[in-house]
Amino acid sequence: MPASLCGTWDMLSNVNFEGYMIALGIGLSTRKVALRLKHRKVIEKISEVYVIKTLSTFKNYALSFRINEEFDEYTKGLDGRHCKSVVTWEGNRMVCTQKGEKKNRGWAHWIEDDKLHLELYCEGQICKQVFKQVA
Numbered sequence: 001m002p003a004s005l006c007g008t009w010d011m012l013s014n015v016n017f018e019g020y021m022i023a024l025g026i027g028l029s030t031r032k033v034a035l036r037l038k039h040r041k042v043i044e045k046i047s048e049v050y051v052i053k054t055l056s057t058f059k060n061y062a063l064s065f066r067i068n069e070e071f072d073e074y075t076k077g078l079d080g081r082h083c084k085s086v087v088t089w090e091g092n093r094m095v096c097t098q099k100g101e102k103k104n105r106g107w108a109h110w111i112e113d114d115k116l117h118l119e120l121y122c123e124g125q126i127c128k129q130v131f132k133q134v135a
């Protein structure tokens with residue numbers, strides 16, 4: 001049984017978000033604003049549906065999915081791409097692959113030392129984020 005990722009989590013650190021955004025083709029002016037943001041993750045599970053909200057003062061993004069069921073993801077307000085995404089559990093890691101125009105795109109969440117960890121992948125770039133629980 002994987003540790004629950006559910007709750008409200010505030011960003012503590014964000015390593016190589018710049019490299020990840022460049023890999024996604026985000027322009028300089030947006031990157032400058034985006035680099036300064038502290039993200040909040042709100043993760044809920046409502047019966048079998050997970051909802052992950054990424055909140056900030058600049059942009060918000062919400063994702064809903066069922067484990068092991070491929071879905072169409074549109075990264076609205078982010079890089080604006082369409083992906084075929086699927087989220088699975090690999091041990092205690094919740095792993096998403098985002099199939100589309102960008103190679104090796106995805107992310108993984110896990111809990112370690114009571115912190116929420118996230119790695120974001122795109123075309124060889126790895127962004128590493130850590131969050132502390134606030135609710």
Ligand code: VL7
Binds near residue numbers: 059
């Ligand atoms: C979602 C952003 C860069 C555009 C603004 C930055 C706004 C706040 O995929 C993600 O989370 C997963 C796992 O938790 C669930 O969807 C990360 C943020 C990545 C990519 C694009 C820069 C403009 C950040 C929304």
